[in-house]
């Protein structure tokens with residue numbers, strides 16, 4: 001790992017998202033997706049008590065991730081890092097935290113959809129051991145037309161008890 005990467009990761013913090021964060025989160029989202037989530041989409045996630053994580057850096061919010069954890073399955077719904085902060089390990093750190101939370105809350109598997117042309121996100125997921133398990137035809141709306149989603153999943157560790165107990 002490069003020295004610069006260690007330094008930037010040292011400055012990272014995490015907390016739960018609030019409605020006051022949505023303005024900044026929307027700025028990241030709007031620059032990230034051809035058909036971005038709306039403010040209401042984020043509000044709905046908060047009201048549904050989804051796992052809505054904010055990543056902070058010395059100069060503010062650097063990223064966010066939202067997942068729905070239901071029984072033993074997690075669905076990663078959205079993840080994004082500010083465009084000026086990418087390729088420095090922040091997305092990996094965020095995904096690591098998301099996976100840890102899913103495991104700690106008893107999930108056996110994490111699922112996600114990603115736009116077929118989204119090389120950055122797909123590469124990140126493959127690095128973390130996600131496997132492509134299917135394709136959802138025309139899943140995403142684009143400003144013009146539609147795009148397929150790759151459905152990916154990763155099996156999680158079943159050792160959540162060891163995270164809390166020594167016996």
Ligand SMILES: CC(C)(COP(=O)(O)OP(=O)(O)OC[C@H]1O[C@@H](n2cnc3c(N)ncnc32)[C@H](O)[C@@H]1OP(=O)(O)O)[C@@H](O)C(=O)NCCC(=O)NCCS
Nearest residue numbers: 032079080081086087088089090091092114120121123124
């Ligand atoms: C996907 C995303 C979160 C990655 O964040 P990041 O902070 O740049 O990721 P990292 O720096 O931790 O990169 C980890 C790995 O992901 C892959 N990766 C990241 N960006 C990439 C790019 N532009 N092209 C190819 N691979 C890329 C690489 O394998 C990289 O490892 P490396 O830097 O050692 O080569 C970021 O690009 C993003 O916010 N994109 C827009 C939102 C989005 O597409 N979300 C996914 C919705 S499904």
